[in-house]
Amino acid sequence: MSETPTNGSDPQPVVRLREIHKSFGSNHVLKGINLTVHKGEHVVIFGPSGSGKSTLLRTTNLLEIPDSGSVWFEGMEYGPGLDYEDYPKGKARMLRQEIGMVFQQFNLFPHITALENVTLALRRVKRIARPDAEMRAATYLDRVGLLDKLGAYPTQLSGGQQQRVAIARSLVMEPKVMLFDEPTSALDPELVGEVLAVMRRLAESGMTMVVVTHEMGFGEEVGDQNIFMDDGLVVEQGGREIYKNAQEPRTQEFLRSIL
């Protein structure tokens, strides 16, 4: 396995979530989350449904704006922020260009081809001319093994292929961090493997990743920081030993229940 970057003497933080609170109506979903993601690190988040994992991920790229707290990203502060520290404020759109996200339901754009799905943001956000954008997009689709599907529309692709296009769509923007929100939960069992394989290779290539998943095997393989969340709080976090040797009773109970 690859070296854990956090072993270095000076781990470089890329994203820091600090004191994140988020409520939907009377439902207090996140109750003060702190999380630091370092360069090249693979964070795996697991826990029962309704524990706030997805909301935490969506808050990280500001698809949800936290009620209070700060998303710190490469020296800039986003969201409501913290009063006692003074970082320059950033715009959500800038942050989202640098942080990629893969969704449980793929969310490919159904009215355009796989290639156009991947070129859209290159052309409209980065203003890259069409020939160049198509070249880059095709290269990334090739990397996820879909060079022969350039002209296919999402409905003509299997779930696993759709999710790989979605991964290419994010990667082509050359993000500093990739977020995965239960990327295999909507897939048929026989299609889970091809998506996990891509994610594993991506992790080996040194990409900084935050993954919400129920695939404990994936965490055991690539997780540098493994986090068990329950009821809007981080209950336990640690290295890969957490899956075999959880300290907290609630973590033990959850791991037992899903195995």
Next chain:
Amino acid sequence: MMGASVNGVLAQARFRPEFIWDNRDIFLDGVWLTVRIALVAFALATVLGLAVALLRMSKSWIVKPIMATYVNVFRAIPLLVFVLFVYYGVAIHFGFSTTAIQAGVLALTLQYSAWLGEIFRSGIQAVADGQRQAAMSVGMSRPQTFVRVVMPQATRIVTPPTGNMFIGMIKDSSLVYIIGVPELLRVSNLLANRTFRYFEVYLGTVIVYLILTTLVYFLFKYFEQRFRLVDVLTSKVRSPFAKRRSARLRQLQEVVMENRDAEASIRLAAE
């Protein structure tokens, strides 16, 4: 030609289909105005309807009830009553220099903008929320997301009901005959009253409306077919456009494969 108007009841009873053809110029004048009224009113109603749809989805507590009232008021008034109200009740009574045609188009536009606004709103809201999130997650702005992702999908959803509305517009445009606009129904009425050939005249009117609405039906059917999504590379469509598209993609594939070995490419998928 018009001299043979009152020839006695027996002569009237004989069906003379050629009468319709003989009076084709009168029908054509009427049809031409009907088509222009329907097209202009529908174009204006589409633009206004889009504005209505967007404003109805506004979160403002002041805009929302205003637009809800707009929609409910215009949908509630019978169109014939509304045409009379706009022309005699408002334009003539208050001395606006509005022609009957303009008043008719205005009445049709306002009512249809309310109906179309509701159709467009449902189409926009039918686009899954995940689509907006995905677009924003790659850094697209809200306007970009709307134009590039939401609108094209909503357009496909609203095409069939919008086609129905256009057929409705052609039929409803006949109601402006009541304020003297010489469109198809009005010229038919005049012709029938002058010649007493009611069956031939209204048969002609019916046929012309049938032709118009059938044309619109095929037009929208064509639109729906254009929206069918087929894999560009394996498509059986042999139009020059489709050929160019698939040729470009093949070329792209070749270039990518050639460059594979040149760069120390990161292969993410299992071979």
